[in-house]
Amino acid sequence: xxxxxxxxxxxxxxxxxxxxxxxxxxxxxxxxxxxxHEQGWHDARIVPFGNxxxxxxxxxxxxxxxxxxxxxxxxxADGKVQLFRPMENIRRMNNSAERxxxxxxxxEDGMQxxxxxxxxxxxxxxxxxxxxLYLRPFLFGNDETLGVHAVHNAVFMLIASPVGSYYKEGINxxxxxxxxxxxxxxxxxxxxxxxxxxxxxSNRAGQRAEEKGYSQVxxxxxxxxxxxxxxxxxxxxxxxxxxxxxxxxxGSILPGITRKSCIEVLKEEGYTVHExxxxxxxxxxxxxxxxLEEAWGCGTAAVVSPIxxxxxxxxxxxxxxxxxxxxxxxxxxxxxxxxxxxxxxTRGWIHPIG
Numbered sequence: 001x002x003x004x005x006x007x008x009x010x011x012x013x014x015x016x017x018x019x020x021x022x023x024x025x026x027x028x029x030x031x032x033x034x035x036x037h038e039q040g041w042h043d044a045r046i047v048p049f050g051n052x053x054x055x056x057x058x059x060x061x062x063x064x065x066x067x068x069x070x071x072x073x074x075x076x077a078d079g080k081v082q083l084f085r086p087m088e089n090i091r092r093m094n095n096s097a098e099r100x101x102x103x104x105x106x107x108e109d110g111m112q113x114x115x116x117x118x119x120x121x122x123x124x125x126x127x128x129x130x131x132x133l134y135l136r137p138f139l140f141g142n143d144e145t146l147g148v149h150a151v152h153n154a155v156f157m158l159i160a161s162p163v164g165s166y167y168k169e170g171i172n173x174x175x176x177x178x179x180x181x182x183x184x185x186x187x188x189x190x191x192x193x194x195x196x197x198x199x200x201x202s203n204r205a206g207q208r209a210e211e212k213g214y215s216q217v218x219x220x221x222x223x224x225x226x227x228x229x230x231x232x233x234x235x236x237x238x239x240x241x242x243x244x245x246x247x248x249x250x251g252s253i254l255p256g257i258t259r260k261s262c263i264e265v266l267k268e269e270g271y272t273v274h275e276x277x278x279x280x281x282x283x284x285x286x287x288x289x290x291x292l293e294e295a296w297g298c299g300t301a302a303v304v305s306p307i308x309x310x311x312x313x314x315x316x317x318x319x320x321x322x323x324x325x326x327x328x329x330x331x332x333x334x335x336x337x338x339x340x341x342x343x344x345x346t347r348g349w350i351h352p353i354g
Contacts, residue, residue, distance in 0.1 A: 001109045008048035017128035020164035027124040031117050031158035035103045055144040064197045065141030067096040070300045072132040075125045076341030083351040084339045088257045096193035101150040126162045134163045166301035173308025177209040179217035186222035191252030228278045234297035235259035241291040248275040258298040287317045294325030304332040
């Protein structure tokens with residue numbers, strides 16, 4: 001693939017790492033390419049970061065034909081930059097594209113785009129502890145008609161943002177409210193795809209939780225409202241009576257890359273890991289019997305986020321005395337150690353830039 005590069009004439013000043021939030025500051029450039037049914041993907045280019053122009057009838061504005069991904073570039077202590085399992089993101093993006101009838105991207109082209117873009121923007125990868133460059137590829141339908149049909153024209157873009165911790169609590173345990181009214185997704189729907197509609201549908205419950213002092217919600221399934229699914233925008237795991245339990249991928253749960261990595265690490269180290277249906281009733285019983293030892297969310301943005309408190313209706317449960325658990329801490333240290341190059345990569349997860 002030929003990628004045209006037009007560099008900005010007005011590079012921005014790099015931010016102080018102490019001021020980094022999540023997704024508020026953007027790098028100097030963005031990647032763009034178009035798709036048409038006749039030409040396929042074409043006009044790949046990296047251009048100065050800026051606003052885009054869309055036809056008022058653009059498909060994405062009316063029917064939500066949009067998907068996205070999230071991954072990070074990390075700066076090692078020796079100054080080099082690396083990505084963590086980027087091919088998994090490319091493949092998941094293509095799975096999402098297939099579900100929403102959007103055009104897929106050749107895997108090799110996807111890696112070339114990431115390599116070229118991150119190489120150009122690598123000065124934006126921060127070096128401070130716990131920081132990284134968050135990469136946001138996204139793809140949307142751009143037919144200029146109000147008819148409802150499979151997409152014939154699309155746009156793929158990639159932007160980047162230097163970030164710090166996703167949650168203000170950092171690696172400290174968060175408070176989570178169990179949601180039993182709204183649902184995030186249903187089997188047969190788009191739950192396994194990383195598309196904007198899933199996240200928009202979660203905002204109302206998230207806002208209600210925040211108003212009550214909770215960081216996010218624990219989702220139940222959309223059919224029976226009895227099985228645990230995700231926590232906020234992350235996968236969720238529990239240590240119950242010495243064994244690890246995580247909801248199985250039924251089609252309504254996003255197949256997280258961090259989730260997959262956690263499972264692989266845990267199995268390698270001899271833990272029993274169950275990917276199965278986990279009911280709220282079973283979780284409540286484990287809490288009351290003192291067998292729920294740890295709980296944590298896992299995802300690209302926060303890596304691993306311990307859960308210190310669960311609220312269901314008017315009842316509040318404390319997990320592990322509100323402290324981060326041994327397994328949770330170990331997973332965080334292991335994954336971030338590999339991501340930032342502090343621990344040797346023995347699994348082929350790291351993709352170096354340059």
